[in-house]
Amino acid sequence: MKRLLFILPFLLLVSFSKLNTIRNSKFVRITSKSELFIKGTSNVKDFICQYNIHNLDAPIKIQYENFDDLIKFEESMLILENNGFDCGGKGINSDFHDLLQSEVYPEIILRLKEIKLKPNQEHSAVALVEIEIAGLKHDYHMETKFYKEQDWLISGRLKLNIKDFDLIAPKKMFGLVVVSDEIEINFNLAIKEL
16 A cells, blocks of 8 residues: 555656657758748739848747647747838838838737648648737648758748738728738748758
8 A cells, every 4th residue: 555655646747747748949040042922912913022031041949849740839939020021112012011010010920839740641730820910919720831851841821811910901092902801921931950
């Protein structure tokens, strides 16, 4: 009986520990081979706001834990300065900054929360990402593809509604040109481990 009383607390401690996980921390850099852009539509024509990838030259720290087919991240974020986007012209750039309220909220912040590998689908995963725009945060699941060559190549696309962030699409020419509430974030990132 005394032996059982000794073993029971030990078993409880072990059952709540994370023995099957590995905690990791490393630095990565997004290389110049990368591409990130936002696509939008209006009733007149589509537009693309391309991000200047050279703004992302600083090393990024990622912290994560591996759980079989799930990777959980802590403090792993990508900060995009709004003024790093070019939509192709002075007028549309100005509209873009007005929409995002860049004077008050000069950044879009993407926080990677977890990646779940898709069973039986090589190089495919679903990422859980928190996006912060104009001071509001929302979580999104997005399909991603990944490959390892010299660098990690990660690509994905996410459709979201700007109304999720209390943003109002601009109307031009007395309401004749109307921009859609739906936008699409596209990325093809080449990531180098440091």
